[in-house]
Amino acid sequence: MQETQVEMTVFEAILARRCVRNYTERVVDLGAIHILLEAAIHGPTALHEEPWTFAIIRDKELLKDISDYAKPLFAGELQIAGRAPGSFTEPDFNIFYDASTLILICSKQTGSCVAADCWLAAENLMLAACAMKLGSCVIGAALTALNTPDIKVKLNIPEEFSIIVPIILGYPNGETPPTRRKKPVIITLTS
Numbered sequence: 001m002q003e004t005q006v007e008m009t010v011f012e013a014i015l016a017r018r019c020v021r022n023y024t025e026r027v028v029d030l031g032a033i034h035i036l037l038e039a040a041i042h043g044p045t046a047l048h049e050e051p052w053t054f055a056i057i058r059d060k061e062l063l064k065d066i067s068d069y070a071k072p073l074f075a076g077e078l079q080i081a082g083r084a085p086g087s088f089t090e091p092d093f094n095i096f097y098d099a100s101t102l103i104l105i106c107s108k109q110t111g112s113c114v115a116a117d118c119w120l121a122a123e124n125l126m127l128a129a130c131a132m133k134l135g136s137c138v139i140g141a142a143l144t145a146l147n148t149p150d151i152k153v154k155l156n157i158p159e160e161f162s163i164i165v166p167i168i169l170g171y172p173n174g175e176t177p178p179t180r181r182k183k184p185v186i187i188t189l190t191s
């Protein structure tokens with residue numbers, strides 16, 4: 001068990017996981033990242049394809065550059081959807097919330113279950129992060145930018161790979177309050 005790991009049942013981790021948007025300066029070491037990748041690759045995978053590949057970005061300047069590139073793209077997407085741009089037009093807003101690490105789950109495969117595999121790996125990774133007192137958050141707002149040729153070149157990601165899940169990672173700066181959930185809606189319950 002790592003220094004930062006806490007004893008937690010799976011169900012406790014599911015309930016404790018939060019999307020964290022406020023991080024300390026503490027950098028996540030590579031040992032911890034490898035443990036998280038181990039959790040990720042143990043997710044279920046259709047036809048046992050294991051289609052995932054990972055990119056790990058720990059350069060905060062680079063993350064800031066990508067954030068600046070991504071914000072207007074996402075603000076445009078919000079506009080098309082008829083939604084307000086929110087913080088995405090604010091010069092100081094960092095789409096990655098100044099987290100020290102961004103993990104990208106990528107794939108060059110195109111099967112119908114590839115995205116599902118990658119998202120299941122993502123949830124494993126985020127639950128494991130929670131059990132290691134790390135915060136995480138999916139950053140869907142960066143997806144369009146991350147999949148542009150410009151950004152792939154910057155990240156040394158070959159063109160044939162798609163970035164499917166971007167997850168920021170870091171040590172939480174304070175508590176993140178729990179979010180509300182609707183009750184599960186059951187449309188059929190057979191005996």
Ligand SMILES: Cc1cc2nc3c(=O)[nH]c(=O)nc-3n(C[C@H](O)[C@H](O)[C@H](O)COP(=O)(O)O)c2cc1C
Pocket residue numbers: 017018019020021137138139140141142179
């Ligand atoms: C596909 C997906 C995309 C998301 N994109 C963003 C994002 O771009 N920025 C962000 O701050 N949170 C993002 N989130 C996090 C959600 O806002 C968050 O999961 C939700 O508000 C519930 O909060 P909780 O995860 O702490 O329970 C995303 C979550 C998912 C599943």
